[in-house]
Amino acid sequence: MRNIDLDDLEIVHAVIAHGGVARAAHVLHRVPSNVTTRVKQLEARLGVALFARRGRGLVPTEQGRLLAAYAERMLRLADETESALRAGRLLGTFRLGSLESTAGSRLPGVLARYNQAHPAVRIELVTGTTGALIGRLSRHDIEAAFVSEPFNAPGLAAQAVFEEELVLISGHNVGVVRRPADLGRTTLIAFANGCSYRRRLEEWLGEGGMLADGVLEFASYPAIVACVAAGTGVAIVPRSVLLGLRAAEAVRVHPLPAHLARNRTHLLWHPGQESLALQGLRTLLGAAPAIDRAPQQDEERPPVDAVRRPVSGQRA
Amino acid sequence: MRNIDLDDLEIVHAVIAHGGVARAAHVLHRVPSNVTTRVKQLEARLGVALFARRGRGLVPTEQGRLLAAYAERMLRLADETESALRAGRLLGTFRLGSLESTAGSRLPGVLARYNQAHPAVRIELVTGTTGALIGRLSRHDIEAAFVSEPFNAPGLAAQAVFEEELVLISGHNVGVVRRPADLGRTTLIAFANGCSYRRRLEEWLGEGGMLADGVLEFASYPAIVACVAAGTGVAIVPRSVLLGLRAAEAVRVHPLPAHLARNRTHLLWHPGQESLALQGLRTLLGAAPAIDRAPQQDEERPPVDAVRRPVSGQRA
DNA sequence: ATCAATATTTCTCATTTTGAGAACAAACGT
């Protein structure tokens, strides 16, 4: 069946971490002969040498070190699994996911008001790409997430909350851009794969038969915008992000075709599983009780506008 | 030793995924009695009921579903472990870690120059707290990382690259702050545990016998600064971050005592394991060949200043 | 209501795996 086993991983990791069989055995409350035997069995099953036998010690091979790195992750996840089961499902913290752009431009005002209304709620705001956030939501790592269209989230409830205009930004070394070919050879600066905006940029370039020269992947809008300002390449960002960054004054903004520019941000969550913290947030965002995706998008168009105005007013 | 076992997890997951013991047994090429037995043993070891026995089927409990979610992650990671071992270790991308603050304020200029010098290098810049970044570096998830003092990274090479001044920021609703008590009751806005700046804030408050009213954990400086500007709470950030954010105009800046304010950012990596990409970056940062930490801090003080001036000039 | 099919569980037993301990071999330090 499986070639690896958590006890094996623990043993290999301990041999490397503690510098030998005897010390590992001591720490694990085993006898050295068992440690040796288990290591050899694992090596045989996997068909790789995890250690080089040098003198009277074991020296980890490249593959031994690789396995130790994975062993750490597996053992940590195993501990987490047992802890989660013991604790049951307790949410002491409201874990909320958001796009980096939304976190910087739209959420501060919302969360400030939320904190005033619910000072006892401890919030942990994590950022990521749309794909990654939906994954974490599915796995119950986070309770809700602000994500960008387009997304596919079957079984999740969604509420459109913000409208964004996406724009192409470049350094001043680039002239007027109406089509991809106007860019010439260029470097893409974007979030990792899984980011809706990146996908749009790649689609747009693809429509014009262009391929980017190279890609720099950053996980921070200040870094992306500042690099574009420095003339390193181009990026697609929501216009709302530019308002908060000084480096934006040093970039050139190019409108995109309407079908690419228009973008809506949605809040996603598991239907029927809302904590009071999430309900409070949805109330703040002007939510009507959501049943499914289609009707709520029509019902909530007016309140979305009401949410946007005070945020803009705050920044002006 | 361990209560969970990968085979157990596979069995539980299959029972839930395939809707019963018999079907799971068939898929896993086992007999039903063994499936039943293994499930019961696991329930006994964990002390939780993973299934309710209803009619002639098994209905997963909340905890059974929770375990199945974790089982998926564990089994996926186990498969990935075996695949990685079979494939060996390939690094096609220069994976670089950085503090969020460094990424937004210091790195853009550096990376712009780097990209001009090495356009073929594909960079993935990931951000995190000092603690998390050191962990990822130790596990070879990333090749190098920009981290903040104080840090403990035995066995890693380090090079001081940037000097930062940390400041306390608050909304305008807070008067002059010279000591923690001047703040009164307040909310801390910070990165997750593992962030050196957060630790400093907590130490400083602790020196004054203060405890924060609550904590909001964000993973984005634009969000942190904007929330502070909205009057939600206080934070400690590097002054360099404020230069790039418009929301910084709406915060009040309070100098900190010198022993808290002075902070140095270091580049860390595994000695003797530098790719050409990392060597190129170190050259750009004005590195002399580093042997260990103590001597290089004295030797590199003049070049660090040289790096800082062009970055500031770019933003002015 | 009766019977057959379905699903799970209990029990038995042979096989495999595991871990401890003794003995051994090689390397290292004094």
Add this chain to the structure above:
DNA sequence: ACGTTTGTTCTCAAAATGAGAAATATTGAT
């Protein structure tokens, strides 16, 4: 050369595992 340290091989008892037969309970069809 000798003593100590480290890892390995071998033996054996205990524990764990998986298959299969038998038992039990539920469901669906007639």
